[in-house]
């Protein structure tokens with residue numbers, strides 16, 4: 001190779017001409033951050049596992065349509081977030097939260113756990129069994145069905161957002177959805193299909209949702225939230241303190 005052609009090659013590499021097509025173009029779309037909302041449990045349930053249908057050794061399951069909600073937590077480059085601390089919370093069938101300010105007429109279904117947590121595995125996977133979320137009006141605000149999600153790692157909140165049901169007619173009535181769309185985000189990143197389980201006699205659904213956080217796993221290990229993630233809406237969250 002002549003000096004001149006070597007120089008051209010180096011210039012071409014520097015310009016990106018020799019990168020493998022698609023390798024860097026595959027960056028994932030970061031999941032919209034819809035915030036924590038006002039109804040994170042103000043008192044934790046006695047059972048905080050990933051099965052929200054049954055409390056401890058209870059034999060009566062919560063009322064509602066059984067839903068298996070699972071997926072992965074990924075970085076924007078597609079790496080799994082392992083040991084990610086995934087929390088979910090949602091209302092019961094009556095539209096009541098595990099929060100003293102979030103109760104609807106009809107009270108709270110005492111069989112519903114209302115909140116659950118799961119630590120992601122080496123593939124970044126999480127699993128929950130819960131009920132299909134329902135619409136509600138609380139403190140004068142109407143909301144389409146949703147499940148609140150928060151992901152933390154090393155005691156730091158990385159994202160707090162909400163899973164919404166893809167194609168649900170109530171989405172069009174929801175203030176949060178309207179505001180996001182007015183700002184140009186159609187919220188595809190949080191819209192999730194609830195698919196009926198084939199052959200199930202009960203009304204059961206599966207919902208699969210990958211959550212993409214805006215930092216790499218390495219950056220998360222330094223113990224800071226970094227630029228662009230903003231401050232968590234609650235003080236430093238340490239899972240080990242709340243077990």
Ligand SMILES: [Fe+2]
Pocket residue numbers: 037039143146148
């Ligand atoms: Fe909510």
